[in-house]
Amino acid sequence: MTVRLIEDGAVWDRFLDETPYGSIFHRWRMLKIVEKYSDYKLLPYGVYRGAELICVFPLFFRAYRGMKLVFSRPPQSLLPYLGFVMGPTYPGLKQKRKEAYLSEVAAGITAEIRRLSPNFVTLQTEPCFEDIRPFLWQDYRADLSYDYYIDLGKPLEEIWAGFDSTCKKQIKHAGSLGLRMGLSDDVNEFYRIMGDNFKAKGRRSLYRVGDPAYLKEFLDAYPEHIKMYFLYEGEKVAGAHVVCEYRGKFTLWLGSASGHYNEYMLWELIKMEKAAGLKIFEIPGADARPVLPFKSKFNPGLELKFNVCRKDALGTVAEWTFANIVKAWI
Known part of the structure; x- marks a missing residue:
């Protein structure tokens, strides 16, 4: 298994065209626009098993007031979610193989993240991809998050x-x-x-x-x-x-x-x-209590996503800063 940055947007988007996972927010030009208008550097990682690209993982890195931060999705971007995208062969694998693939992805990406020496990391998955156990095994913490949807x-x-x-x-x-x-x-x-x-x-x-x-x-x-x-x-x-x-x-x-x-x-x-x-009418953001009375009146279902996080002591300061100061423009 190898992890390396993908520099060719055509390779990235072709992978997204072939897999059932991923969203419009994962497309190459979307990511480059976010990078252009933010203070974050895009790190578009690909995870390879031999010659096979099995996962793409867009990360955004920023050094901010003496802290190093890694996000997927970045604050200030207005994206509802981001995170990693598994490849087209993944759905057809037996459970044992799925867990092996995911473990390789988590091990490879967290190793790359360690090289950046961040104080704070948060990775948000797209809805309905529920197996984030390999990140927990890498000593990350996971918080639940929700969106609404209506079955069209x-x-x-x-x-x-x-x-x-x-x-x-x-x-x-x-x-x-x-x-x-x-x-x-x-x-x-x-x-x-x-x-x-x-x-x-x-x-x-x-x-x-x-x-x-x-x-x-x-x-x-x-x-x-x-x-x-x-x-x-x-x-x-x-x-x-x-x-x-x-x-x-x-x-x-x-x-x-x-x-x-x-x-x-x-x-x-x-x-x-x-x-x-x-087929699906998605209404992102079912966590903030002030908006729930409006969104829930349409009788939507709930879909689950995860925020996978890791922080050191300085990262705790970063988390507080984003939660209490930067939140006005996230």
Whole structure:
């Protein structure tokens, strides 16, 4: 088993094309855009078993105020998750072989991480990849995290029936107001809307990474997968969402709407994506209690992901810093 940096984006993306794992957030251009607009250096590792590439593992490294930090996904990036991606042969392996492959990946990557001498490491897996035991065996700690999802394979009537009664009333009321939804590429307006919405709630905006050009590069890089929808009330923009469509999964990535227009906007997106043949409607972020009353009213299921961490004494300071100071713009 060998671990080395992959310098060819075509090799990286071809691996992602062939495996059932991974997300749009793992694509090469996505990672390079994050690197461009952040203070982190991208380390795109590949794990090889002989000549076979069995895993890709994007890490981001930063030296910050005397501390060395390793992330996958990095703070300030707005990515909902990242982590490692196993290869196309992995699902067909017997359990003993799966554990051998994962153990090699964990041993190889943690050895590379040790060479960086970080004070703090956190690696977040993509949803539904649940075996992180080999990292625990390498003396890492694991914390649980959750996202919501709606099964778009269900009949539309069954999805609607699952919504709580207040949610249905809000959607029906908004539907009587002549609202319309359409695609947009106006990232400046998106940032303005998000800033106003957060300010109205007494919170600092999450959208302080670089500038609106950061989002614009995502939209330009993957226009078939990443789209921005505006909800209009007359000529006024009443809501905005940036969404991802990738491999049958729809991810409600970034955005918000005024008042209860959010319920209406999500329902319109659910109907649209189901009609387009997508199978899963993903709503990231089922950990923060303040947003759960809104997200849970759609009767979603829960999907599990992990934060795999390791820190020394100085890393504890780093963790506190990011949790209590930097959190306003993660």
